[in-house]
Amino acid sequence: MRGFGMEIRDFCLILCTVLLPLAGRFLVSFFKLLRVSVDLVSVIFRCGVSAGDAVARAASLRPATLSLRGAMTIHALLPVALALVSPFFLVAPADAQSLVERGRYLVDAVMSCHNCHTPMGPNGPDFSKALSGGLTFDTPAFKVTASNITPDKDTGIGTWSDDDLKDFLVTGMRPNGIPTAPIMPTGFYTRITPRDLDALAAYLRSVKQISNVTPTPDYKTAMKPEIGPYAGGPVSNDDMKDPVTRGMYLVRLAHCLECHTPLGPAGKDYENATGKGGMTFKGPFGESVSANITSHQKAGLGEWSDAEIGRAITQGIGRDGRKLKPPMGYAFYARMTPSDVEAIVKFLRTLPPRE
Numbered sequence: 001m002r003g004f005g006m007e008i009r010d011f012c013l014i015l016c017t018v019l020l021p022l023a024g025r026f027l028v029s030f031f032k033l034l035r036v037s038v039d040l041v042s043v044i045f046r047c048g049v050s051a052g053d054a055v056a057r058a059a060s061l062r063p064a065t066l067s068l069r070g071a072m073t074i075h076a077l078l079p080v081a082l083a084l085v086s087p088f089f090l091v092a093p094a095d096a097q098s099l100v101e102r103g104r105y106l107v108d109a110v111m112s113c114h115n116c117h118t119p120m121g122p123n124g125p126d127f128s129k130a131l132s133g134g135l136t137f138d139t140p141a142f143k144v145t146a147s148n149i150t151p152d153k154d155t156g157i158g159t160w161s162d163d164d165l166k167d168f169l170v171t172g173m174r175p176n177g178i179p180t181a182p183i184m185p186t187g188f189y190t191r192i193t194p195r196d197l198d199a200l201a202a203y204l205r206s207v208k209q210i211s212n213v214t215p216t217p218d219y220k221t222a223m224k225p226e227i228g229p230y231a232g233g234p235v236s237n238d239d240m241k242d243p244v245t246r247g248m249y250l251v252r253l254a255h256c257l258e259c260h261t262p263l264g265p266a267g268k269d270y271e272n273a274t275g276k277g278g279m280t281f282k283g284p285f286g287e288s289v290s291a292n293i294t295s296h297q298k299a300g301l302g303e304w305s306d307a308e309i310g311r312a313i314t315q316g317i318g319r320d321g322r323k324l325k326p327p328m329g330y331a332f333y334a335r336m337t338p339s340d341v342e343a344i345v346k347f348l349r350t351l352p353p354r355e
């Protein structure tokens, strides 16, 4: 076990220290990481340890029972220890970071939480007070203000657990048992994947705490979520490989069809008029009426090119070059990846034509 043997052990050490961190970066799931470490352990064992049933034992993940040849030195044990231990160090920060990044993307771009929850200054949202409370909605059924959703313990949601927050986002039910007004679009979040929910919780925990008291909500009737069209439970990652399904998912999260569907006799008329537009919005910008975004040739987006639709969503420019008005959050959607915008356009093309 000297000479050449030692060199191979050194090689194993290098393999472990170089390859494992690399693998750790690129592999997202815990099990994939474990498999890599198992593979490396088996490489190590072929190098300098009595191979025998080591691979099988390594695969059963009981490192304490691995039988090492008596002559093994600490030098050869090191890579084994590294191989077994380093995934646990690597997986935590890498995964946590990508969760926070994903959460930031959902909050800032697709779901545009700031559009309601960040106070409006004279030049748009005041990001120095991001997510500390925003718009007030005064309707016959309720008068509510978008809450402080920073981790401030007294005025924000700092005392909510991750599970409180995740439950709330898909049910509209607060931990204190008081349901939210449906202007908070929780009904549109029912399809959200478990990982995206984790990501939202991780990101919202990481934002700056801001102390800001928002008015207590005033409900005139019982509140219940507005579920909207294309409803259902979490979309699976496999289904998400289809761009149209991913587009549907993103359109749900961005609650596009909530604004782009008119009121019927009993609330939004999703049954007959999904995507037909015709909702009027009033604000400091004056008045705007949501557009028909169905595939209808004349009344909808039927004759628009993909690029024209993408430009309207992300830059707020109409087909004729007109600047589109709020409250649609064009500046937030501008942060979406081109591939997500493309998926949204693909899905809009499937909306049955309405006139």
Ligand code: HEC
Pocket (backbone or CB within 6 Å): 106, 107, 111, 112, 113, 114, 115, 116, 117, 135, 137, 144, 145, 146, 147, 148, 149, 156, 157, 168, 174, 179, 180, 181, 182, 183, 184, 185, 200, 204, 217
């Ligand atoms: C269309 C506007 C709008 C959007 C978009 C929106 N919210 Fe809300 N949200 C509200 C309003 C208004 C309330 C308060 C409702 C009430 O009091 O009944 C609220 C309440 C909440 C609450 C409850 C807080 C509490 O203390 O009770 C949380 C948490 C929350 N929103 C998180 C989010 C997150 C996260 C996003 C983005 C993923 C988001 N909201 C997007 C308008 C919005």
Ligand code: HEC
Pocket (backbone or CB within 6 Å): 251, 254, 255, 256, 257, 259, 260, 281, 288, 289, 290, 291, 292, 293, 309, 312, 313, 318, 319, 323, 324, 325, 326, 327, 328, 329, 333, 344, 348
């Ligand atoms: C908060 C309400 C609201 C949300 C959410 C919203 N929109 Fe809009 N949208 C509007 C309004 C209002 C207009 C019209 C603006 C104008 O005419 O100045 C509009 C305009 C458009 C237009 C331009 C159509 C035309 O004929 O000019 C497109 C395309 C569009 N929206 C697609 C979307 C998509 C896709 C989403 C989701 C990613 C979305 N909207 C989310 C309110 C909304």
